Structure formats: structure tokens, C-alpha cells
Amino acid sequence: MATDLPLVVVVTGPPASGKSTIARELAHALPAPLIAKDPIKEALFDALGTGDPAWSRKLGIATYGILYLILEQELRRSCVLESNFDHGGSSDRLRELQDEHGFPVLQIACTASRDALVERFVSRSGSRHPGHIDDQRLEEVVESIDAGRWHALELDGELIEVDTTDWSTVDVDALIERARAAGSHARP
Numbered sequence: 001m002a003t004d005l006p007l008v009v010v011v012t013g014p015p016a017s018g019k020s021t022i023a024r025e026l027a028h029a030l031p032a033p034l035i036a037k038d039p040i041k042e043a044l045f046d047a048l049g050t051g052d053p054a055w056s057r058k059l060g061i062a063t064y065g066i067l068y069l070i071l072e073q074e075l076r077r078s079c080v081l082e083s084n085f086d087h088g089g090s091s092d093r094l095r096e097l098q099d100e101h102g103f104p105v106l107q108i109a110c111t112a113s114r115d116a117l118v119e120r121f122v123s124r125s126g127s128r129h130p131g132h133i134d135d136q137r138l139e140e141v142v143e144s145i146d147a148g149r150w151h152a153l154e155l156d157g158e159l160i161e162v163d164t165t166d167w168s169t170v171d172v173d174a175l176i177e178r179a180r181a182a183g184s185h186a187r188p
Contacts (some may be wrong), residue, residue, distance in 0.1 A: 005103045006078040007183045008071070010094070012085050013110030014150035015141055016120035018164035022108060022172060023082035029176045030078065030183065035070050037063055037083035038129075045131030053136055064090045068097060075101055078183050084150050091153045098155055105157030106182040108175060112165040117145050158182060 009032070011023040020036065027034035041063040048059065064083075071081055071094075085091040098105060112120070121141055125134035134141075144150070152159050160178060164170050 005101070006075060007179070008075075008078070008098075008103050008105050009080045009179050009182075010105055010107045010153065010155065011080060011082040011110065012107065012150070012153060014112075014117055014145055015084055016117050016124060017084075017110035017112050017150075018162075018167070018170070019082050019084065019110050022110060022162070022164075022170075022175065023080050025172050026108075026176060026179055027080040030080070030179060032077070032183075033074055033079045035067060035074065035079055035081050037067055038132075040066050040070075042129040042131060045129060050131035050133070053133060053140070056131065056133055056137075059131075060086075061090075064093065068093050071097065072101075075103060085153055086149070094153065095155060104182065105155045106179055107152060107155055107157060107159045109152035109159060109161050111151075111161065111163055114145055116165045118142055 009023075009026055009030075011019045011026070013019050020038065023034055023036060026032070041059055044059045044062060044066075050056075067081070067083065071079065081094075083090075085094065097103075118141075121134065122138065125132075125138075128134060152161065158178075160175065162170060162175070
């Protein structure tokens with residue numbers, strides 16, 4: 001039985017855990033709009049310039065405001081929302097929106113071994129927008145990984161945890177089918 005509310009698929013986890021890859025494939029297969037943090041932040045870098053880690057954090061705060069504004073505007077249909085939500089406050093607004101609008105959530109929390117996350121983070125640093133200043137943030141990211149800063153969000157709905165340490169074991173087709181099944185109970 002369909003509800004009057006669209007499904008929001010939330011893809012989260014630490015940097016370099018495969019969130020963007022999984023979110024893109026889900027959005028394409030469903031099909032559903034993809035609302036992702038990095039493209040928004042990169043547009044802000046392009047418009048306002050790049051800087052040091054403090055500037056990156058400041059633009060990160062603005063990025064979440066825009067991300068949630070877009071989500072609210074897209075709530076007429078199902079969508080995929082991707083970010084490494086900071087449990088220091090950026091995820092609170094998502095919970096508020098779910099409480100306010102009552103949309104169902106399928107959350108996919110990505111993770112990988114510490115070594116895989118660090119290796120991927122280092123190897124991708126030259127291929128990302130220079131505003132991310134990954135080379136300057138490595139120590140901070142490793143400390144956050146070690147502290148377990150990024151984990152599943154406290155949202156109502158189904159949670160699927162995906163370990164991407166070995167990509168050959170990740171069944172993206174099964175995730176797509178689970179999202180389709182969850183979406184069949186929600187308005188498209």
C-alpha cells in the first residue's frame with residue numbers, strides 16, 4: 001500500500017567509504033534525484049574561492065543549509081541524499097525534517113576498514129576539487145575515523161550497513177532492489 005510521502009534514501013558514512021558511488025548508482029537505477037554534499041560544496045568553492053581548512057569548514061556549514069533546502073523542495077518525489085553527515089549538528093536538521101514531514105527513510109550506512117578508508121582518502125586527493133584540500137586534512141580525517149565520528153544516523157526507518165572494504169562483496173543490485181521495495185510503499 002502506497003503512502004502519501006516519498007522515500008528518502010540516505011547514504012552516509014566516513015570519507016572514502018563508497019557513499020558517492022553507491023548513491024549515484026541508486027539514483028540512476030530508481031530513478032530519483034541525487035542530492036549530494038560534495039557537488040554543492042564544490043559549486044560554492046567555484047563561486048566564492050578556496051582557502052584553508054577553516055574556510056572549508058565554513059563552506060561546509062553553508063553546504064548543509066543548501067542540501068536541506070533542496071531536500072525540502074524535492075519532497076514531492078523520492079530522492080537519494082548523500083553526505084558524510086557530521087554528528088556534531090549537521091544531521092540534526094535531517095531528523096527535524098523527518099519529524100516535520102514524516103517521510104520514510106531507507107538509510108545505507110557505508111563503512112570500511114581503517115586501512116581501506118585511509119588508503120582511498122590519500123589516493124583520491126589529487127582527483128578531487130582542490131577546495132577540499134584533502135592533503136591538508138589527512139590527519140584530521142584519520143583522527144575522526146579512529147574516533148568513530150561517522151556512523152549511522154538516528155532516523156526512523158530501515159538501516160542497511162554496508163562494508164565496502166572489499167568492493168567485490170558489495171551487492172549494489174541488492175541495495176537497488178531494497179530501495180525499490182521500500183519505494184513501492186511510498187509515493188514515487
